[in-house]
Amino acid sequence: MVEGIRIGVLALQGAFIEHIHALNALRNTEDIRDVLEVRTKAELDQVDALIIPGGESTSMALIAERCGILEDLRAFVRTKPTWGTCAGLILLAKTAIHTKKGGQKLLDALPVTVSRNQFGRQVDSFTIRLSSPCLGKDAEPFNYVFIRAPAIVSIDDPEVEPLVQLPPGHGQTEASENGLLVAVKYRNLLGTSFHPELTSDNRWHKYFVHMALSA
Numbered sequence: 001m002v003e004g005i006r007i008g009v010l011a012l013q014g015a016f017i018e019h020i021h022a023l024n025a026l027r028n029t030e031d032i033r034d035v036l037e038v039r040t041k042a043e044l045d046q047v048d049a050l051i052i053p054g055g056e057s058t059s060m061a062l063i064a065e066r067c068g069i070l071e072d073l074r075a076f077v078r079t080k081p082t083w084g085t086c087a088g089l090i091l092l093a094k095t096a097i098h099t100k101k102g103g104q105k106l107l108d109a110l111p112v113t114v115s116r117n118q119f120g121r122q123v124d125s126f127t128i129r130l131s132s133p134c135l136g137k138d139a140e141p142f143n144y145v146f147i148r149a150p151a152i153v154s155i156d157d158p159e160v161e162p163l164v165q166l167p168p169g170h171g172q173t174e175a176s177e178n179g180l181l182v183a184v185k186y187r188n189l190l191g192t193s194f195h196p197e198l199t200s201d202n203r204w205h206k207y208f209v210h211m212a213l214s215a
Ligand SMILES: NC(=O)CC[C@H](N)C(=O)O
Pocket: 053, 054, 055, 056, 057, 058, 085, 086, 087, 088, 090, 116, 117, 147, 148, 149, 150
């Protein structure tokens, strides 16, 4: 029997190479058989789990539609372990607000509402170190990178598990006791607003690999 899982990274647009590097860096310690770039249905059929990278969600959806893979992606994310980062989180969501005129296509799987560009424009990008209990008890803080990031502004199903919340004030115009939610898990899906692939810390990739291995 061949061991290990095959993980795909959707490679239509955006920061997919960085995810591939982060996954390859884990191959010595984790049970990963292959890391594959996914652009076609045939490639999607070969993977057990998928990462949808950051980039530009409107363009990514358009390219997916033109390549004829949008419906296959919709079917994949219903059941297979999938992680959406930043634009990928927007694509995974069931509802997105502050979208471009004319709206945008979504994969319609993660029952949350995401607000695009919640933290402002490219120049408003920021990093923040936060402790993250989901990465392990007493885990070192993780350095979170936010680039024109979305935030999860509502959880629309009680099964959605909040994982990381910012301190109040970031990306909020009105005073609130609760900060914005930037990572959630729901069944086979992981959605994060930030870009862990742009740091050398691969604990979020490990988290997803373990989630996929136990699926
Ligand atoms: N860094 C990112 O992935 C930005 C996401 C972008 N704002 C979008 O709507 O797709």
